[in-house]
Amino acid sequence: xxxxxxxxxxxxxxxxxxxxxxxxxxxxxxxxxxxxxxxxxxxxxxxxxxxxxxxxxxxxxxxxxxxxxxxxxxxxxxxxxxxxxxxxxxxxxxxxxxxxxxxxxxxxxxxxxxxxxxxxxxxxxxxxxxxxxxxxxxxxxxxxxxxxxxxxxxxxxxxxxxxxxxxxxxxxxxxxxxxxxxxxxxxxxx
Numbered sequence: 459x460x461x462x463x464x465x466x467x468x469x470x471x472x473x474x475x476x477x478x479x480x481x482x483x484x485x486x487x488x489x490x491x492x493x494x495x496x497x498x499x500x501x502x503x504x505x506x507x508x509x510x511x512x513x514x515x516x517x518x519x520x521x522x523x524x525x526x527x528x529x530x531x532x533x534x535x536x537x538x539x540x541x542x543x544x545x546x547x548x549x550x551x552x553x554x555x556x557x558x559x560x561x562x563x564x565x566x567x568x569x570x571x572x573x574x575x576x577x578x579x580x581x582x583x584x585x586x587x588x589x590x591x592x593x594x595x596x597x598x599x600x601x602x603x604x605x606x607x608x609x610x611x612x613x614x615x616x617x618x619x620x621x622x623x624x625x626x627x628x629x630x631x632x633x634x635x636x637x638x639x640x641x642x643x644x645x646x647x648x
Contacts, residue, residue: 483550544571544630548569549566562581562584565581571631572637573634573637573638574637576601576602578601579599579601580598580599580621580623582594583596
């Protein structure tokens with residue numbers, strides 16, 4: 459058998475194994491999240507959903523209002539993706555711990571900013587005190603291809619230490635935009 463074909467089959471097998479692993483994790487996450495609710499809470503939620511489908515919705519949330527709101531949100535999302543250049547390709551979350559006042563979730567994000575791929579993994583601790591909810595990012599891990607520029611790896615390391623996602627996305631957007639300009643310029647001279 460040709461070595462190239464063998465390697466192609468091996469890569470395909472590895473990709474399928476990875477897909478199976480991700481689907482198994484998603485299944486476990488959904489199963490785990492459903493165990494946080496008591497049978498009484500599930501029945502109550504089902505009854506409220508049945509009541510809404512029978513026409514007992516609130517006055518201000520008519521079907522046309524919801525459709526208009528959804529279209530508006532889609533336009534806003536499209537605008538933000540074009541404006542920042544950040545396009546998320548996948549997101550998964552897993553509830554690690556849940557108490558009445560505290561929830562810890564593990565998030566995984568993957569996407570592209572212009573032509574630069576990135577992956578993030580972090581834990582989000584949400585604490586509720588009275589009516590206020592605060593969130594803290596911890597265990598931030600960023601995966602980016604930074605072979606071209608050592609400053610990117612330094613920036614990623616600093617961001618992982620301080621756990622500042624807003625600064626990361628702002629800086630990534632600006633860097634990736636200029637990275638695209640540099641790449642097009644170099645292609646022009648080749």
